[in-house]
Amino acid sequence: MYPRVFHYLVCAASLVAAQSALAQAFDQYSGQETYMRFCAACHGEDAKGNGPVAAGLPITVPDLTVLQKRRGDQFPEEVVRRIIDGQDIVVLHGTRYMPVWGYEFWVEEGADDEAVERVVTIVDNLVDYLRSVQE
Numbered sequence: 001m002y003p004r005v006f007h008y009l010v011c012a013a014s015l016v017a018a019q020s021a022l023a024q025a026f027d028q029y030s031g032q033e034t035y036m037r038f039c040a041a042c043h044g045e046d047a048k049g050n051g052p053v054a055a056g057l058p059i060t061v062p063d064l065t066v067l068q069k070r071r072g073d074q075f076p077e078e079v080v081r082r083i084i085d086g087q088d089i090v091v092l093h094g095t096r097y098m099p100v101w102g103y104e105f106w107v108e109e110g111a112d113d114e115a116v117e118r119v120v121t122i123v124d125n126l127v128d129y130l131r132s133v134q135e
Contacts, residue, residue: 041053085102
């Protein structure tokens with residue numbers, strides 16, 4: 001096969017694969033997939049607050065693996081859900097550094113009534129994942 005034809009076939013196959021990945025709605029991602037896509041840059045792949053972006057922030061990014069330990073061995077499910085969703089704002093040094101993911105997900109999911117239900121699923125999946133990484 002000609003090298004150029006092979007190159008085009010590989011590119012076409014890559015585009016098809018990328019398109020199907022993009023077509024998957026966020027509410028179909030596992031909590032871990034969503035975490036890796038949206039949270040790991042700051043909180044780190046291991047959720048310990050050591051992501052590649054963390055060093056550039058004027059705050060200390062929290063270690064998400066000790067949420068349960070810091071709350072008397074009770075995972076603060078509702079608090080975590082409300083912070084991710086943006087219902088509770090954690091203000092550090094005068095501003096909110098963490099994006100309001102509930103709003104961001106709602107916009108990405110179509111910004112309509114059905115999107116609200118999908119956002120609940122996305123946030124629930126993230127909360128379940130964070131519960132699973134507790135030390």
